Amino acid sequence: MTVQGPSAVVLRAHRTDLAQPPSSVLEVVTLPPQEPAAGQVRVRNLFQQVIAASGDLMFATSQIPVPVFRVGEPIHGPAIGRVVESRADDLPVGTVVLHTSGWREESILEPGEAFPVPDGVFPGPEYLLNQGVPAYHGIVDIAGVGEGDVVLVSGAAGGVGSMAAQIANARGAASVIGIAGGPEKARYLVDELGLDAAIDHRGDDLDERLTELAPDGITVFFDTIGGAQFEAALRHAAPGARFALCGTLAGQIGGDGGHPRLDLMTAIAREVQIRPFSTRHTPEQIEAWSSHYAQWYADGRIRFARTLLDGTLQRAVTAQDELLAGVHRGNVVVRLAGSAGHTSGHE
Amino acid sequence: MTVQGPSAVVLRAHRTDLAQPPSSVLEVVTLPPQEPAAGQVRVRNLFQQVIAASGDLMFATSQIPVPVFRVGEPIHGPAIGRVVESRADDLPVGTVVLHTSGWREESILEPGEAFPVPDGVFPGPEYLLNQGVPAYHGIVDIAGVGEGDVVLVSGAAGGVGSMAAQIANARGAASVIGIAGGPEKARYLVDELGLDAAIDHRGDDLDERLTELAPDGITVFFDTIGGAQFEAALRHAAPGARFALCGTLAGQIGGDGGHPRLDLMTAIAREVQIRPFSTRHTPEQIEAWSSHYAQWYADGRIRFARTLLDGTLQRAVTAQDELLAGVHRGNVVVRLAGSAGHTSGHE
Numbered sequence: 220m221t222v223q224g225p226s227a228v229v230l231r232a233h234r235t236d237l238a239q240p241p242s243s244v245l246e247v248v249t250l251p252p253q254e255p256a257a258g259q260v261r262v263r264n265l266f267q268q269v270i271a272a273s274g275d276l277m278f279a280t281s282q283i284p285v286p287v288f289r290v291g292e293p294i295h296g297p298a299i300g301r302v303v304e305s306r307a308d309d310l311p312v313g314t315v316v317l318h319t320s321g322w323r324e325e326s327i328l329e330p331g332e333a334f335p336v337p338d339g340v341f342p343g344p345e346y347l348l349n350q351g352v353p354a355y356h357g358i359v360d361i362a363g364v365g366e367g368d369v370v371l372v373s374g375a376a377g378g379v380g381s382m383a384a385q386i387a388n389a390r391g392a393a394s395v396i397g398i399a400g401g402p403e404k405a406r407y408l409v410d411e412l413g414l415d416a417a418i419d420h421r422g423d424d425l426d427e428r429l430t431e432l433a434p435d436g437i438t439v440f441f442d443t444i445g446g447a448q449f450e451a452a453l454r455h456a457a458p459g460a461r462f463a464l465c466g467t468l469a470g471q472i473g474g475d476g477g478h479p480r481l482d483l484m485t486a487i488a489r490e491v492q493i494r495p496f497s498t499r500h501t502p503e504q505i506e507a508w509s510s511h512y513a514q515w516y517a518d519g520r521i522r523f524a525r526t527l528l529d530g531t532l533q534r535a536v537t538a539q540d541e542l543l544a545g546v547h548r549g550n551v552v553v554r555l556a557g558s559a560g561h562t563s564g565h566e
Numbered sequence: 567m568t569v570q571g572p573s574a575v576v577l578r579a580h581r582t583d584l585a586q587p588p589s590s591v592l593e594v595v596t597l598p599p600q601e602p603a604a605g606q607v608r609v610r611n612l613f614q615q616v617i618a619a620s621g622d623l624m625f626a627t628s629q630i631p632v633p634v635f636r637v638g639e640p641i642h643g644p645a646i647g648r649v650v651e652s653r654a655d656d657l658p659v660g661t662v663v664l665h666t667s668g669w670r671e672e673s674i675l676e677p678g679e680a681f682p683v684p685d686g687v688f689p690g691p692e693y694l695l696n697q698g699v700p701a702y703h704g705i706v707d708i709a710g711v712g713e714g715d716v717v718l719v720s721g722a723a724g725g726v727g728s729m730a731a732q733i734a735n736a737r738g739a740a741s742v743i744g745i746a747g748g749p750e751k752a753r754y755l756v757d758e759l760g761l762d763a764a765i766d767h768r769g770d771d772l773d774e775r776l777t778e779l780a781p782d783g784i785t786v787f788f789d790t791i792g793g794a795q796f797e798a799a800l801r802h803a804a805p806g807a808r809f810a811l812c813g814t815l816a817g818q819i820g821g822d823g824g825h826p827r828l829d830l831m832t833a834i835a836r837e838v839q840i841r842p843f844s845t846r847h848t849p850e851q852i853e854a855w856s857s858h859y860a861q862w863y864a865d866g867r868i869r870f871a872r873t874l875l876d877g878t879l880q881r882a883v884t885a886q887d888e889l890l891a892g893v894h895r896g897n898v899v900v901r902l903a904g905s906a907g908h909t910s911g912h913e
Contacts, residue, residue: 282835
């Protein structure tokens with residue numbers, strides 16, 4: 220007799236080409252039911268986060284410093300779930316936890332892998348699924364944004380960029396300019412997230428707009444895109460500008476956006492400090508962000524920009540394609556069917 | 567009556583294209599004789615230094631932070647001369663001085679523009695014509711080279727690179743690898759300058775050699791070239807490597823070497839710190855280099871890599887083309903005809 224267990228998203232084959240949509244190599248399958256061993260808990264997942272890096276982990280080799288996905292096995296990623304069976308004293312049934320073993324209906328976790336979600340800090344537990352750690356690290360530790368800075372953020376309507384831009388604002392930057400795709404996202408950056416200005420890279424001329432918005436040049440560039448946006452940022456860099464390079468969505472969707480041209484003479488003449496960084500989510504980085512996030516959120520200085528989708532694991536798979544296509548705004552989270560009671564009224 | 571004065575090199579027209587040899591826009595002309603005013607000296611030049619940056623200054627606009635050359639006027643550059651007429655008390659006739667108003671047989675200088683060459687420190691005064699300031703600044707202040715570093719220097723047989731590589735050695739780097747063009751220059755780097763290894767970028771496969779010479783990656787890259795050598799350095803960068811970018815000869819000779827591809831994912835995954843710098847020859851930078859240069863030279867730890875050519879100003883003009891073509895080794899200096907008595911027996 221076969222017992223029907225919970226579903227999980229399994230990697231069927233490695234991606235071999237960036238043009239291949241992630242969904243083409245993923246399959247939702249039913250796994251045998253699993254019981255938690257001593258010290259473990261069984262978690263029913265409520266929210267699945269969808270991030271660009273997952274697309275990279277589907278290749279046989281990846282430069283991202285986390286384990287790549289393996290063919291024939293479930294993939295992993297950040298999720299939030301509720302403990303439904305516990306063999307760990309400190310994680311009683313009912314505890315809502317953040318963890319990184321998502322992409323399945325149920326996850327078996329060790330206590331060290333499950334972080335209880337604090338009550339009452341945010342409107343919903345999915346607020347913990349955000350990309351503020353690299354944003355905070357990049358803006359604060361790498362670029363050292365402070366008063367007087369003219370900050371440009373690419374992918375500013377994205378999960379990381381929306382946080383980075385708001386953190387720069389909260390740190391007292393003189394001006395924060397966001398780049399996003401499409402007039403709607405551009406409007407959102409200014410009207411909802413409180414940025415000083417926005418550039419629609421699809422409709423606007425990047426150079427014209429930057430000349431207009433930053434006549435003395437940008438002093439900080441926080442990049443999640445690469446490609447032509449990196450190249451434009453360098454053309455508009457002020458002497459001594461700091462570039463915090465966090466990601467390269469333009470490279471992750473194919474084409475040559477992951478390999479922009481580095482104009483050496485300009486970089487040399489202006490002594491632009493180019494600092495690519497790979498956040499490793501150290502306990503210190505997580506702690507630094509968490510404390511500021513809660514406070515800034517309470518003060519109304521940070522909004523959680525996100526797209527909340529309702530559905531199943533299959534919906535999350537589709538959302539992974541959509542994320543790389545730039546369809547969604549902010550952090551992308553799928554509220555998994557059956558997670559009733561975990562809604563959030565506002566962003 | 568027209569009195570025949572000293573010769574000078576005048577810019578006839580701006581360069582408009584990197585493929586245009588500098589000599590095509592330069593002309594040696596005779597200027598009216600000039601008398602020093604009160605406080606000035608007249609200097610007969612003995613040695614003319616030839617540097618890559620001069621080629622850039624022949625364009626109507628240049629990003630190098632010194633005045634560009636103007637059409638119809640003499641060009642300028644580092645030279646060494648002897649005071650032949652003095653109206654400045656602190657610069658008596660016979661004083662040998664370093665200055666930046668060269669490219670002419672005679673220069674009229676203010677005392678603040680003329681730096682007396684110390685006696686007996688080096689075999690010849692042309693040893694003061696070197697590019698050690700940016701080399702020292704880049705290796706020490708920008709890259710912070712110390713023990714344990716695996717240092718790669720591009721253009722290592724050039725005027726800046728030869729100093730940078732030797733300074734890295736003198737600072738105790740674990741290994742210093744130089745890249746140069748041709749087997750002769752490569753041999754020179756190891757046999758004469760004491761580098762640990764050399765790569766001939768014309769004959770060797772850069773990636774193969776770097777894999778062999780730096781199996782754990784390079785921790786420092788000092789770049790004077792750009793182009794494919796920058797790209798290869800990034801492929802072989804160790805985590806946290808520091809890149810001190812000082813120049814882009816590959817860009818200065820045309821082609822797209824001044825705009826190498828920046829592989830963002832590699833740079834991010836390895837957190838390579840990319841620091842282009844434009845040395846401004848501050849008094850502090852000059853002082854820092856000068857004190858070390860004299861000491862290291864006395865200790866036999868630094869050799870002055872140079873090509874000494876004999877001739878006239880016209881020879882210097884030709885040498886400017888040759889420099890950009892990579893013909894010469896080390897710092898290129900023309901010993902001007904009539905400078906008898908200022909020879910140097912060894913390097």
